[in-house]
Amino acid sequence: MLVMDAGNALFKSRDSGEAPDAKARAELLLSQMDAQGTVAMAVGTRDLVLGVDFLKSRTKKAKQLKLLSANLVDGQGKLLFAASTVVDAGGMKVGVVGVSPATDKPVSAGPGAKGKPAPTMQGLPTQPAVAAEAKRLREQEKVDVVLVLAAVPYDEALRLAERVEGVDFVVQSHEGRGVGMAQRQALATVIPPGDRGRQLARLELGLEGTGRFKDISETDRAKQSLGIVESNLARAKERLKAAPDAAAKASLEQAVASLEARRTALKKVAEGGATGAGRTHLLSYIQLGNEVPSDPAVQKLVERVEPPGSAAH
Incomplete structure (x- = not known):
């Protein structure tokens, strides 16, 4: 330390x-x-x-x-x-x-x-x-x-x-x-x-591997956001099935496409952190x-x- x-x-x-x-x-x-x-x-x-x-x-x-x-x-x-x-x-x-x-x-x-x-x-x-x-x-x-x-x-x-x-x-x-x-x-x-x-910042480093340091908390946040996005995506698909007209269907199709793109990006971050490769850092605070x-x-x-x-x- x-x-x-x-x-x-x-x-x-x-x-x-x-x-x-x-x-x-x-x-x-x-x-x-x-x-x-x-x-x-x-x-x-x-x-x-x-x-x-x-x-x-x-x-x-x-x-x-x-x-x-x-x-x-x-x-x-x-x-x-x-x-x-x-x-x-x-x-x-x-x-x-x-x-x-x-x-x-x-x-x-x-x-x-x-x-x-x-x-x-x-x-x-x-x-x-x-x-x-x-x-x-x-x-x-x-x-x-x-x-x-x-x-x-x-x-x-x-x-x-x-x-x-x-x-x-x-x-x-x-x-x-x-x-x-x-x-x-x-x-x-x-x-x-x-x-x-008033606070003590604590920066924990993991030095296995090479390259830039990856933020472990970013991976955790990505996993949490992924769960929310997948839930919203499921609801959007259900609403798409029941869309009453072409305009509503087009709007929901756009929302579904946006959520799927967001899900793909979040999965990349979440799965990248799960490999354990590379150097990592984690910032926390002691009040x-x-x-x-x-x-x-x-x-x-x-x-x-x-x-x-x-x-x-």
Whole structure:
């Protein structure tokens, strides 16, 4: 099992850096991510509220957590964070790439030292950066899976999955869209990771065979829809037999033909999933509500930042 975060995790908004609990809250999140085995986090806009140096200093001694961004560079064009990491899960080599939003021009990277100009950073175009890193991971690291932690707007995540060769999954965070369905694009599948710690997305992979990953839930949905279509088709055929005139008969014949075409398409999806060939994925969510007990030690740390009864708690 690998635990990862798609970014935009540390601050409630881009403007919350001045809040009294902002720094302590971000430090607690980073320390707990590392303590709980998170191997990688993409650097998003809402992680940079207190600047690049804050992020680096608070993760300098992390045992597992790595901050990733393949396109975030300093004023000299040098990457500010590692572009990717390679981790093992049950003998499977997973290449994880991080990507941050692109910017039209350099922006502030945080407060500067006294007497020196404030440092800057820039988000380079996302697609070339991800494509180059995915290619390197495939050719040099010989990874089995490439997953992109994309702390970018949803439309950009879709374009990455549509156009970048060598990527299997794009896990997107930026707007706080919440749970959803895996969305297959031309080259990769976009995964919604949940929103603000309210859900934990679980992506289960089956690596038997080769080729693109097939969504197991798509097969299940096809089987359910197939049953409905077959029932509707049977009723349409019965009505066709009893059609009172030529106009009604023509309309029902068209409906029957449409349902038969739909049935054929659904059977192809359902039967394709039944063969068990190829690589598969299954996305589900664990809701982190009151039914999931809190860890007492962690709860005490949380309450130091957000005391019970406070507006933030």
